Amino acid sequence: QKEVEQDPGPLSVPEGAIVSLNCTYSNSAFQYFMWYRQYSRKGPELLMYTYSSGNKEDGRFTAQVDKSSKYISLFIRDSQPSDSATYLCAMSPSNYQLIWGAGTKLIIKP
């Protein structure tokens, strides 16, 4: 079993919908949680960063961490076609080791 599980999708939703992307993990030592966005033929770029539990909001994006359930989520409100990309979750117990999910491909239909 992988340390980090992420549904690869694709997830296809209409423009304007609320999108929910999720990852589950098994290592209770994870403290740092990140979401990266990767457009086709590009390198990933950091979207959201959370330390320990709780919520973090940035514009249309909200990241949630539930350490008791070992579950993290990324919500996108008012989704746009430009949000179409692969979303990668990543998490770490320390400053040196980062464990990645396989990525969820998101398609926003105009």
Add this chain to the structure above:
Amino acid sequence: EAQVTQNPRYLITVTGKKLTVTCSQNMNHEYMSWYRQDPGLGLRQIYYSMNVEVTDKGDVPEGYKVSRKEKRNFPLILESPSPNQTSLYFCASSLQGSTGELFFGEGSRLTVL
């Protein structure tokens, strides 16, 4: 412009022919790392470096070598490439380890025949 530059972007080679993928960053970052990305497996770390002359193995180091002689450069060396090293490779750098914001290069797609 702050960036991580990888070369070559695309390469087709044959089994056993040594190759080097270069990586350079202009952000004065101490931390640099190499990843490979394969369908269904996500990003897997090959090697990382916390600073000049300091390198360490990641999750999948077999068949790869790295060196960090200068802060800005972190080349990935495949001494004797094999077909199972066909993959998309990314170099990344960060100001503060893997939990800081990682800046990625555009990727190098390698095919080993």
